[in-house]
Amino acid sequence: MPALDAHLPAWADLNQRHPSSALLLGNGASRALWKPFGYFSLYEEAQRAGRKKGLAVSDQALFKSLGTELFEPVLSTLNHTVRANAALAISSTAPLNRYYSIKEALIHAVRTVHLPWALMPAATLATINQALRGYRSVYTSNYDLLLPWAVQQAPQGFAEQFDEQGFFDIRRSRTSGTRVLHLHGGLHLLKLPDGTTRQRSADAAELFDGFAVNIPGEVPLFVNEGRSDEKLGAIRHSDYLSWCLGELAREREGLCLFGQHLDSSDQHLVEAIRQARPAHIVIAIRPLSDASVINQKQHFVDRFGDLEGTALYFFDASTHPLGAAQLAIEVPAARH
Known part of the structure; x- marks a missing residue:
């Protein structure tokens, strides 16, 4: 060449x-x-959102335990846990709370960086x-x-x-x-x-x-x-x-x-x-x-x-x- x-x-x-x-x-x-699509990491964006809208400490611990910063496998794992707990008659309160918390943090992070439809x-x-x-x-x-x-x-x-x-x-x-x-x-x-x-x-x-x-x-x-x-x-x-x-x-x-x-x-x-x-x-x-x-x-x-x-x-x-x-x-x- x-x-x-x-x-x-x-x-x-x-x-x-x-x-x-x-x-x-x-x-x-x-x-x-x-330009806001130039964010470095959606996971870091979710961490920065603060206590009310961002990832809670227990949420971050779950990501760490699964060795990932991807949202989909973490949310999927929580869904499987809820279904398994229901079959075994075990309370699903804790995994459901984590599911809702992580999903809310994800929603906020996406809204922070994504182009609003009204501006398109x-x-x-x-x-x-x-x-x-x-x-x-x-x-x-x-x-x-x-x-x-x-x-x-x-x-x-x-x-x-x-x-x-x-x-x-x-x-x-x-x-x-x-x-x-x-x-x-x-x-x-x-x-x-x-x-x-x-x-x-x-x-x-x-x-x-x-x-x-x-x-x-x-x-x-x-x-x-x-x-x-x-x-x-x-x-x-x-x-x-x-x-x-x-x-x-x-x-x-x-x-x-x-x-x-x-x-x-x-x-x-x-x-x-x-x-x-x-x-x-x-x-x-x-x-x-x-x-x-x-x-x-x-x-x-x-x-x-x-x-x-x-x-x-x-x-x-x-x-x-x-x-x-x-x-x-x-x-x-x-x-x-």
Whole structure:
């Protein structure tokens, strides 16, 4: 591979020469629209919320005992405990109290960082919707509601991965249209006690507000920040998440990475892409400085440069429809 330089072509020019049928979005795509998505850890956000709205000391002790900072496995464990206690005629007061406490802290943390529906411009949703249609498959490791909101604006042409009752069935996963696959789940998805996945039927503001409905038995299905092995463990316990990761590992054609850094916490995604061996990978980079561009290029060369038959190309992230500066939403002063 020739020496790396700071040159970054425009996305349209590169896409014409090396089109991609699949898109993999990361947190950088969400941060480009709403800066508060740049939080470091939802678990730490829940800790910072204080005694009334944040994680209690006993809640944090439960996370520590299970060796995780992921909310889904902790809430699922409490649900299983409640069901087992009921079968054994043992009081479920303590695990139920912890379930409610942790869920409330999670709800508060999500509301602190998430873009409110009232601030989401319709034109921005239309732009995102149109940009997604340029791909056969869209993968996202984000669990926010930006993509579900955008797809709901004009759902025609997008593949429906869930049945009429909102349930995922891997036996009927072959559909037509642009597929949107949530690799780490999302705020619009629920995991039921039997392990099945359900998509909530609400839309717009109700899709966000409904996340606060605190019903034992249905756990929000999303994998928040954590180690790659933790994330992979949570993925393996979900039929839907396992299917999504398996589909990424089968992407043989061109793959576009946007807002996706693929650091050590997402090594499972790196390994899926390496298994797929796509014909080429086109990677969005924000041109902060020449040194930054070269460092970012080297970062991806270290991960994929040795893949035989896979070419790497880089482009200016701001020239992609999802990276346009006008999409950025101003954060009200009260939220700073």
